[in-house]
Amino acid sequence: MDYLTGFWISIYGETAKHIKLDHIHIWEDMSGKQGPLISPAMFREFMTPNYKRIVAFAKDHDIPVVSVDTDGNMDIMMTVLSEAGINYVLPFEVQAGCDVVAIKKQYPHIGLYGGIDKRTVAVGTAAIDAELLRVDPLLHGSGYIPGLDHLVPPDVSLDNFRYFVERLREKLYRPSP
Numbered sequence: 001m002d003y004l005t006g007f008w009i010s011i012y013g014e015t016a017k018h019i020k021l022d023h024i025h026i027w028e029d030m031s032g033k034q035g036p037l038i039s040p041a042m043f044r045e046f047m048t049p050n051y052k053r054i055v056a057f058a059k060d061h062d063i064p065v066v067s068v069d070t071d072g073n074m075d076i077m078m079t080v081l082s083e084a085g086i087n088y089v090l091p092f093e094v095q096a097g098c099d100v101v102a103i104k105k106q107y108p109h110i111g112l113y114g115g116i117d118k119r120t121v122a123v124g125t126a127a128i129d130a131e132l133l134r135v136d137p138l139l140h141g142s143g144y145i146p147g148l149d150h151l152v153p154p155d156v157s158l159d160n161f162r163y164f165v166e167r168l169r170e171k172l173y174r175p176s177p
Helices: 002-016 040-060 075-083 100-106 118-123 125-138 158-172
Strands: 023-027 065-069 088-090 111-116 144-148
Touching: 002 040, 023 040, 040 065, 040 075, 065 111, 075 100, 100 111, 100 125, 111 125, 118 125, 118 158, 125 144, 125 158
Parallel strands: 023 065, 065 088, 088 111, 111 144
Antiparallel strands: none
């Protein structure tokens, strides 16, 4: 982790000399369906120091977003990610037990992306409507970008995907309550 952190910071540093960066993304996939692959204590010992180095670099270079993509159920890791300075997390897989509405209530200071069950888009319009209703409380607040909880599955029809996109667009562009 120390080597990779130094390696990536050197790349970010060279890049930041030429363009304004607005986002550093860490793709670590440290969780599975049953939870994180390492304990919060191990994360704090081995990963937090390096995450803090990346966050410090971001602050020194006025990079506002440091995000982590971690698959699976990472609910119990939100605290350690927050402690490390991570301010944006994705994708919140529903099939692994993640609930973006509950997580946003507990961690309002962290931006969230995803959390819409990708499997519902394959089922049909009623399932899509029900899933969008579930995340509706987040759609007009701050700190949430709606999106599927992972890649679009191959069993999603074009018609269902179009319906999903149109319904989400309607919900996002309706007047706020």
